[in-house]
Amino acid sequence: MPADTLPRHFRSPIGxxxxxxxxxxxxxxxVVALSLLSSDFLSVTNLLNVGVQAAVTAILAFxxxxxxxTGGIDLSVGSVAALSAITLAWTATAAGVPWPVAxxxxxxxxxxxxxxxxxxxxxxxxxxxxATLAMLGIARGxxxxxxxxxxxxxxxxxxxxxxxxxxxxxxxxxxxxxxVIAAVILNRTYPGRAMYAIGGNxxxxxxxGINVNRQQLVTYxxxxxxxxxxxxxxxxxxxxxxPQAAAGYELDAxxxxxxxxxxxxxxxxxxxxxxxxxxxLAVLRNGLNLLSVSAFWQQVVIGVVIALxxxxxxxxxxxxx
Numbered sequence: 274m275p276a277d278t279l280p281r282h283f284r285s286p287i288g289x290x291x292x293x294x295x296x297x298x299x300x301x302x303x304v305v306a307l308s309l310l311s312s313d314f315l316s317v318t319n320l321l322n323v324g325v326q327a328a329v330t331a332i333l334a335f336x337x338x339x340x341x342x343t344g345g346i347d348l349s350v351g352s353v354a355a356l357s358a359i360t361l362a363w364t365a366t367a368a369g370v371p372w373p374v375a376x377x378x379x380x381x382x383x384x385x386x387x388x389x390x391x392x393x394x395x396x397x398x399x400x401x402x403x404a405t406l407a408m409l410g411i412a413r414g415x416x417x418x419x420x421x422x423x424x425x426x427x428x429x430x431x432x433x434x435x436x437x438x439x440x441x442x443x444x445x446x447x448x449x450x451x452x453v454i455a456a457v458i459l460n461r462t463y464p465g466r467a468m469y470a471i472g473g474n475x476x477x478x479x480x481x482g483i484n485v486n487r488q489q490l491v492t493y494x495x496x497x498x499x500x501x502x503x504x505x506x507x508x509x510x511x512x513x514x515x516p517q518a519a520a521g522y523e524l525d526a527x528x529x530x531x532x533x534x535x536x537x538x539x540x541x542x543x544x545x546x547x548x549x550x551x552x553x554l555a556v557l558r559n560g561l562n563l564l565s566v567s568a569f570w571q572q573v574v575i576g577v578v579i580a581l582x583x584x585x586x587x588x589x590x591x592x593x594x
Contacts, residue, residue, distance in 0.1 A: 295585065296533050296549045303553060307560035314563055321442055327555035328444035329354075329507045329519070331548055333526035334533075335455035336499025338547045339492045341530050342459070344472040344539025345401040347496045349390060351522035352412035354504030355515070357383045359416045361505060362425035362514035372428040380501045386412055387497025388490060395486035409523070416516040424513040434509035444506050448548075451502060456544035464491045472539025528575075529554055532582040553578070 307314045333350045340347045361379035364370045370378070386408055393404035434443050459465040467488045470478040479485050503522075508514040533550030535542030557578065561571045 294534075296546055296553065296582075300549050300553050300556065303556055303560070307556065307563070311560065311563040314560060317440070319559065319563075321440070321445070323552070323555050323559045324445040324448070325442045325510070326559060327551045328442075328448040329503045329510075330522060330525045330529055330554060331448045331551035332451045332499055332503035332506060333519075333522055334529035334547045334551050335451050335544060336496035336503075337523075337526045338455060338530050338533075338535060338542050338544060339458070339468055339495050340401070341527070341535050341537065342468045342472045342539060342542040343489065343492050344475070345394070345489075345492070346405060346527070346537075347387075347390065347493065348402065348405040348523050349386065349408035349412055350496060350500040350503070350526055351519040352409045352416070353383050353386045353497055353500040354507065354519040354522065355517070356386070356412040356416040356419075356504070357501035358427075358504035358508035358514035358518065359420050359425060359516055361431065362427050362508065363419050365428040365431075366425060372430050375428065376431065376505070379505060380498060383497040383499075383501025383504070384494045385497070386500075387493040387495065390497070391490040391493035394493070395489040413516070413520075420514070420516045422516060424511075424515045426513050427508050427511075431505065432509050432512045434506060435512065444510060447502070447506055451499060452544055452548050455499070455547070458495070459542075459544055464488060464495075468492055469540055472536075472541070474540075525551075525554060528579045528582075531586065532578065534586075536586050537583070550582075 304314075313319055333354065337347055337350060357379045360382045361372075361375050364378050365372045365375035368375075390401075390404050390408050393399045393407070394401050397404070399407075434447065436443055438446065459468065467478065467483050470481065470483055471485055471488060475485055504514075504519060507518055511518070529550035530542060530547050531537060531550070532553055533543065533546030533548070535546065554575065557575060558571060561574065566574075
């Protein structure tokens, strides 16, 4: 955001930095505070645990970032993650398909769900909220139908994704790789630039020659593909694909994107900000657990943080008008 478009109180160099990197500053403050309140927080084991806890949410959130940058929303990512994992496990076990092929089928299912979402939005003219809410129910229902409501063991080779390489958990490595991919797509590719243009003004993007419908197909397909990866990572940690897995994770993913500085009105968002937002949620939950805070109060705290993040975004947009 150019400095001259910021609210007056953000136009100083320091104010402009906080406007763009407020989530990172909040994460640093949170880490310092928790390290003072709990001697166990900064231990290597606990920090790696935070990374593992953040991994699935972050991967889902990277995919959600694409959608939110365009001004859309995807409520189906948690259900798509569960369906993709169930598809992999069932295809590799009950159908006897080699696990690499089963993994590709699982990723294809995630992309297909995203394409259906985009088709309903771009060509069916359904609001993104309604289209993806419908997919939330469809994907979860299919996961239950395929699995008959019971967990399915993951192939041993895929279950190793939940292991560690040296001291570094593989879910953390996958999270970083997916974050880099998301950043490259957003910053270095035509679809990424088109996402920002559509989120800024869809009609202006259309008049400038961008095929908005086609770009929505790309955007939601990416969101579905990232959800499939997140589902596989989650199932590998559990060593089984569970039809009710990742329930509610779509809300955490959207929260991570917003906390990371993206605007729900579209046109603004970064992969790094989303990564920081996911870390904030994981650090908060981990720190509150270490401090023996009730799980009920943890929900209250997370809700307040999300509300504050949206409030800051609202005030920032109001100041630019």
